[in-house]
Amino acid sequence: MDVTNQDCELACRELLERFFADHHNAALQKRALKALRFLAAGDKPLAGKPAGWAAGIIYAVANRDRQACGVPGLLNSDFEAFFGVSMGTIRKRAAQIEELLDW
Numbered sequence: 414m415d416v417t418n419q420d421c422e423l424a425c426r427e428l429l430e431r432f433f434a435d436h437h438n439a440a441l442q443k444r445a446l447k448a449l450r451f452l453a454a455g456d457k458p459l460a461g462k463p464a465g466w467a468a469g470i471i472y473a474v475a476n477r478d479r480q481a482c483g484v485p486g487l488l489n490s491d492f493e494a495f496f497g498v499s500m501g502t503i504r505k506r507a508a509q510i511e512e513l514l515d516w
Contacts, residue, residue, distance in 0.1 A: 422453035424463035444474045451514055468496040469506025
């Protein structure tokens with residue numbers, strides 16, 4: 414069964430809501446949800462685990478327009494553990510997101 418962008422969007426939204434319930438940052442949450450909407454509406458399929466996409470969205474938005482240095486207030490190891498994906502996957506998804514959103 415193929416996973417659609419809509420399916421991925423729903424799963425990512427749940428993960429983002431869970432993350433921001435634990436790590437409050439209203440501005441980052443708003444930007445992350447907006448990025449998710451744009452990604453889901455795009456033509457490119459969001460293949461792979463939704464957790465990788467959700468973490469990549471947060472990483473990309475948190476580091477937009479600056480030298481990537483992680484998510485503010487959170488160790489990379491804690492960020493990896495929360496989503497159950499490696500920093501390599503997170504960085505890969507963040508790079509894809511930047512390309513897809515043409516930042």
